Amino acid sequence: MTVARAAMAQYENIQPIEHVYPLVRSDRQLDRAISEIEAAPGIVLYTLVHDHEIHRLERVCKTLGVPCVNVLDPVFAVFQSYLNVQVTRRVGGQHALDADYFRRIDALNYTMMHDDGQMPEGLDDADVVLVGISRTSKTPTCIYLANRGIKAANIPIVPEVPPAPALFEIKRPLVVGLVASAERILQIRQNRLLSLNAVGQNDRYVDRAAISEEISYMRRMATEHNWSIIDVTRRSIEETAAAIMSLMKERRQTMETEPGQSVE
Numbered sequence: 001m002t003v004a005r006a007a008m009a010q011y012e013n014i015q016p017i018e019h020v021y022p023l024v025r026s027d028r029q030l031d032r033a034i035s036e037i038e039a040a041p042g043i044v045l046y047t048l049v050h051d052h053e054i055h056r057l058e059r060v061c062k063t064l065g066v067p068c069v070n071v072l073d074p075v076f077a078v079f080q081s082y083l084n085v086q087v088t089r090r091v092g093g094q095h096a097l098d099a100d101y102f103r104r105i106d107a108l109n110y111t112m113m114h115d116d117g118q119m120p121e122g123l124d125d126a127d128v129v130l131v132g133i134s135r136t137s138k139t140p141t142c143i144y145l146a147n148r149g150i151k152a153a154n155i156p157i158v159p160e161v162p163p164a165p166a167l168f169e170i171k172r173p174l175v176v177g178l179v180a181s182a183e184r185i186l187q188i189r190q191n192r193l194l195s196l197n198a199v200g201q202n203d204r205y206v207d208r209a210a211i212s213e214e215i216s217y218m219r220r221m222a223t224e225h226n227w228s229i230i231d232v233t234r235r236s237i238e239e240t241a242a243a244i245m246s247l248m249k250e251r252r253q254t255m256e257t258e259p260g261q262s263v264e
Helices: 002-008 027-039 051-064 073-083 099-113 120-125 138-146 182-195 208-224 237-257
Strands: 044-046 068-070 128-132 152-156 174-179 228-231
Touching: 027 051, 044 051, 051 068, 099 120, 099 138, 099 152, 120 152, 128 138, 128 208, 128 237, 138 152, 138 237, 174 208, 174 237, 182 208, 208 228, 228 237
Parallel strands: 044 068, 128 152, 128 174, 174 228
Antiparallel strands: none
16 A cells, blocks of 8 residues: 555546455455456555465456556565575464564553653653644654554643653653644644634634744753754654654664663
């Protein structure tokens, strides 16, 4: 799905219709996918691993005259050439309940419990703590990081309400401040109020001057406490998360090279 969407993003004025068939592990499941492909032909991208399923799908696509591409084939070829070992062809192998899987689940549980300033006493157990004013995408960014096995907490910054003292006492996590332009914050907040039918109920929340003050307050706090800052104005959640993971890597490498420093 990600490969297909990345490719489609390069074509303007094209609106794709996706048909997704996950976890195809039996002939019956493949029958359903094939019947729908026959009813609505289109480009077929697949990641099947069993030869008999692959041959069957490719025969159908050839008969229909539609392109059929095994997304994993070129990757398998490179791995096999480099590692000099045969593919084991395990269906759903990436979904195995291994240590990495449980690490991600643990991270997600932690992130949900420490969302929006909850349970500040557990902040030091985080890998990263995001701070920022309302509507800087703190929660979705934390959830994205958690799905990568990173324990992420977030703390809202409100000028009139001091953050929990625990935020300034943590030692282990990386603290990152998220900011955006006043125009972007204003737009998001206005849309949120519209969706809640709450227009006119909180004028300061959507006052541009007040928003600018919030952003300045956030930046001053980050400078005072030597926190990294990421401007999310033109960043997607994925890009923000990638920038945070890069900062975490740099911090880890710095701590490993500095005498007397230890990395947990």
